[in-house]
Amino acid sequence: MADHPDKYNYSKALVPGPLTAELESKKTEKKRAQKVAKKTREKEQKEQRKRLEMEAEEKKRFASLSDREKRAQAAEKRLAEHQASTGGDLSNTRRCWQCGESLVGKVPFQYLDFSFCTPRCVQEHRKANVANRSRAGN
Template sequence: MKLYNAVRTDDILAVQSLLEDSEIDKEQALDFIPKTRFPPDDLSYLHVASSRDSPLVLKYFLEACDCDPCVKEKDGKPPYSMASNKEIKDIFIQFRVANPNKYNWLRSHIPEPQILSAEEEAKLAEKKKAKKAKQKEKQRAEKELAKKEEEERQEKARWLAMSERDRRGILVERRLAGLPLLTRCDQCATVIPDKPFQYETFKFCSPPCVNQHRAAVK
């Protein structure tokens, strides 16, 4: 059960420890893997690793334990046909490429690797390049946004810590410099884009900020 759970969770270190550090002969332990079947579907360990998205264990079983990728469960499916995602399928395909004469690959349902023409390779390379550029631009935009958010957070903190006199001084400086005047909420310091909510001389961005300010000064 420990071994089965380690396979299902792709815990390669636990799998290797249970097999290679076993009290029984290491060769016997590794030989045990290809022969084991699990009811009621007659699954092999390769079926389990393939269907449970366990890439590290799958490679280990194929390369170190000599597990046959052609074995089938009760409904006639080999391990490849139960692959949970592209990564798992690619491991099987790479194993076939490395061992072209080891098995009857037709029985395994593992396809031959796709051979691309020069034109197809160029298109694929261009597609990857465009994707990489898009990801880079996204990261740059996210970094810039994070920077602006941090600057705004710091500006809010400074504004809330200022005296009313200092705030008026900043507004005068902006007016003299020809910059747009920014009205900030007296509760949270958010810039107020439209007409503010007011009571007495205080200005706010929203009714909740008005209520919070009233409660704080009571």
């Protein structure tokens, strides 16, 4: 049709417009753009599926933790946030009342207003307090 525009009655035959080199290049460019868009869309969908799988895996892992482990994880997260906001100074962290070990990343054992790193430290502190009270009472 592009080479012989008057040879046939193209409108009566319902033939679309002439196919020129310019139209062909536009079509190939459009197809190329569609292919690129499809690839990016598929890549985004793949990343979304991967994120959803990781989230489901994380939920499953978290659900399998004990309450103590969940509390410890929450405490570690709060501590990390606090350190990030204050510049990471560890000198102001909580320590065991008996041995002085840092309680960072641990769930402390509580006794009255005291925090300890292990049950052994709690027992030693109680024994020391009982000994001090009996001496003070005499």
